[in-house]
Amino acid sequence: MSIRIDNLAVDLGSFHLRDINLTLESGDFFALMGPTGAGKSVLLEALVGLVPIVGGDIFINDRKITNLAPEKRGISIVYQDYALFPHLTVLDNIRYGLRFQPHKRSFAPIDELVERLNLNHLLQRYPETLSGGEQQRVALARALAVSPDILLLDEPLSALDPNFRQDLRAHLKTLHQASGATFMMVTHDFSEALSLAQRAAVMNRGVLEQVGSIEEIFCRPTSTMVADFVGMKNLFKVEFSGVTARAGGVEIKVGREADGTHGYIAIRPEDLILSKEPLVSSLQNSFAGKVIAIRSHGFFYEIDFAVNSLIFTAVITSHAFFDLEPVVDTGFFLSFKATAVHLL
Amino acid sequence: MRKEAFLWMVMGSSVLVLAFITVPLLRMISAPSLASLWETIRDPEVYGSIWLSLYTGISAAFICFVFGTPLAYLLARSEFRGKKLVEAIVDLPIVIPHPVVGIALLGLVGKNFWLGRVMQELGWRIVGSPAGIIMVMTFVGLPFYLQAAKEGFASVPPRLEHVSRSLGASMFATFINVTFPLAWRSILSGIIMCCARAISEFGAVVIIAYHPMIAPVLMFERFQSFGLRYSQPVAVWLIVVCLLLFLSLRLVGSGAKKFKNGSQA
Structure with missing residues (x-):
């Protein structure tokens, strides 16, 4: 019914x-x-x-x-x-x-x-x-x-x-x-x-x-409340120009043009990829930065990662964690697709 | 060390309170000889009055059960303007001095008021009749029944009623199948409390109906006319009969299972 x-x-x-x-x-x-x-x-x-x-x-x-x-x-x-x-x-x-x-x-x-x-x-x-x-x-x-x-x-x-x-x-x-x-x-x-x-x-x-x-x-959460609630940890206030979003001295490529010049973007923590070397791939966003905090949750780890003044939170499996062996205050690379960025 | 002294004080005063309640009763029960007890219960006036006390008391409790249950349910389940006032009214019979209750009711059903005269015309005798005794007993017993039944209903989680409704049961079917069975133990306690309160009433009954004599009135009369030794055996018999009554009610009630509140959270 x-x-x-x-x-x-x-x-x-x-x-x-x-x-x-x-x-x-x-x-x-x-x-x-x-x-x-x-x-x-x-x-x-x-x-x-x-x-x-x-x-x-x-x-x-x-x-x-x-x-x-x-x-x-x-x-x-x-x-x-x-x-x-x-x-x-x-x-x-x-x-x-x-x-x-x-x-x-x-x-x-x-x-x-x-x-x-x-x-x-x-x-x-x-x-x-x-x-x-x-x-x-x-x-x-x-x-x-x-x-x-x-x-x-x-x-x-x-x-x-x-x-x-x-x-x-x-x-x-x-x-x-x-x-x-x-x-x-x-x-x-x-x-x-x-x-x-x-x-x-x-x-x-x-x-x-x-x-x-x-x-x-x-x-594709349509409001900050929903994004926050469903676990969109990486929520940033940005300025748009074309398919680029600027926040905290970082330029992020987004999947589509935004409706206005100001807004929020969100990226799911599991869509972020950490690596020791810059990734040579089709991922449009790749940044150098450093690990600032690591939290263990048993089966997965949450890693806070600073790129200029933006703090990203990534989630990686414990398997990936032991491959990568990240240490606080060491330099790493962070990559993600433009389509993983949600415009709110 | 101070703590220990405190503990002794607590225990000492507890024993004192218990003794204060039990010693007079034990003294009274042990005072009459078996022979005088036997003689007393064969006296038609005595067993007649005890029987009258019992059946008027039980009738009053039954009336409270029939007419009080809906109000108890209402008070347990709904919030409305003036609820505090209704609750205060319900408790009035507890705080009003007993002779005042008798006088108030006599003013209603006596010859000085139209209602009393109409009843007299119709041949309904209230003053000096078992009906009048039951009326007084119902008045003083109601608050005890309502309080217990209300608590019983309040302890049934509304969610159980909600589930019952969602499964197709009407409000009435839900009350009969879920709420009432779960509140039954409290309701039974209420009936016993109400019955006990009714049987113990003296001050109000004596104004409405000195005759026929309920047991407390008979005791009073024997004490007045013949002294303590003649009222004690009647008292012992009333206590014994009442204890048996309440014990058997409890036994009937304990056939019903005891339930936890139904919800786990």
């Missing part, structure tokens, strides 16, 4: 959602990202019908549901903290919604869901005896048992430890394909968004900053 949100506005105490415009195609897997307190969960609860809407409309398949009671919308929600009914067994939790759906013709067979989520051995247990990963699988089964048109996931993986997270991420992917429902997931984790979603939005202070494909969000 497709969702269309038109100019939605929500007031919740001193918090406001404004001008929310969003369209999800049937069968989409949509990621909603943004810093804490951006209003992501409020938007989900507005879709379910749990917070008062003060303006705008929500349509599901062109049917207006703005004022419909939550139980009549066909939208299921899965919370970060699972929200299982503690007084019911796993099986009763999963079957909870079925009796309230007298008009539905067909349900996803419970057996198949139970099988797919590997819950067979847990059916008679109570939620408090389950691990986090098990609880979240039960919550997913319960939400999907009523064959919802739309499934909303509010940070479904963030309360799990990393082993379970991988496992459940895989489950989410197959469930999305099998159910045919439209999924909308709030997440903090970019790798989750990248591996699961096709489209995404970044939200900040109650408004949508950018909506687009995952590639667009990560590679």
Whole structure:
């Protein structure tokens, strides 16, 4: 089912959602990202019908549901903290919604869901005896048992430890394909968004900053907030002239002509290449400079690198790190493509 | 060393408080001989009054349960203008002196007010009847039930209700299937507290209905007419019966599983 949100506005105490415009195609897997307190969960609860809407409309398949009671919308929600009914067994939790759906013709067979989520051995247990990963699988089964048109996931993986997270991420992917429902997931984790979603939005202070494909969000952020948020560490204020951007005594070749004479550019840290010798290649940007700081993150290293007065941050794998053996205060070369430079 | 002295002081005063509560009760229970206890309970006036106390008290608690539950839910779940005022009103019966409660209610259902006269015309006798006793008991017991039930509802995470709604359950179905079962233990505590408070009421009941005599009124009368030795056995029997009642209610209630708050975060 497709969702269309038109100019939605929500007031919740001193918090406001404004001008929310969003369209999800049937069968989409949509990621909603943004810093804490951006209003992501409020938007989900507005879709379910749990917070008062003060303006705008929500349509599901062109049917207006703005004022419909939550139980009549066909939208299921899965919370970060699972929200299982503690007084019911796993099986009763999963079957909870079925009796309230007298008009539905067909349900996803419970057996198949139970099988797919590997819950067979847990059916008679109570939620408090389950691990986090098990609880979240039960919550997913319960939400999907009523064959919802739309499934909303509010940070479904963030309360799990990393082993379970991988496992459940895989489950989410197959469930999305099998159910045919439209999924909308709030997440903090970019790798989750990248591996699961096709489209995404970044939200900040109650408004949508950018909506687009995952590639667009990560590679072509349209605002400094989004660039900052998705990890564009190398964000510089520049003056443009043609396809050259000037900042801090450095001239950077960019992929296209800028619209104005002033603006920002951003370069993803993993697009920067460090080398001992100048690279002879088609990379249009190559600078001499020196390493000023090195931070280890286990599997990768962050290296701060000064070119004149500009500080770049590059990310390299630990493998590359040991090949290169960079040392603070030593001279190196920094290269990147003109097309890796994003104009904001 | 000072810390140790402090610890002794804490323990000493704790023991003192506990003794202050238990010693008089133990003294009273052990005072009557078994023979006098046996004789007392065979007295129709005694078991009649204890029975009256029990069933009016239970009725009052049941009325509080039926009519108080929606208000308790409302107070736990919604914010509205004047909520503080409503909460203050609900607590009024605790702070008003008991005879004042009796006088206030008598002013409503007595012959001096149209409501009382209308009821009399209809043949509904409130003053000097079990109905009047139940009314007084409901009045003084309500705050205890409402407080406990409200806390019970407040401890059920709203998210569980949200999930239930999103799965197709109406507000009412959600209340019946999720909220009420999870708040049941607190509700039961409220019923017991309310019932206990109702049975212990004397000052307000005695104004509305001296006769028929509930157990506390009978005790008072026997103390007045015959002295301490004649009221003690009645008191012992009332305590025993009440303890049995509350214990059995607790046992019924503990059949329900104890739940953690449902959410982990």
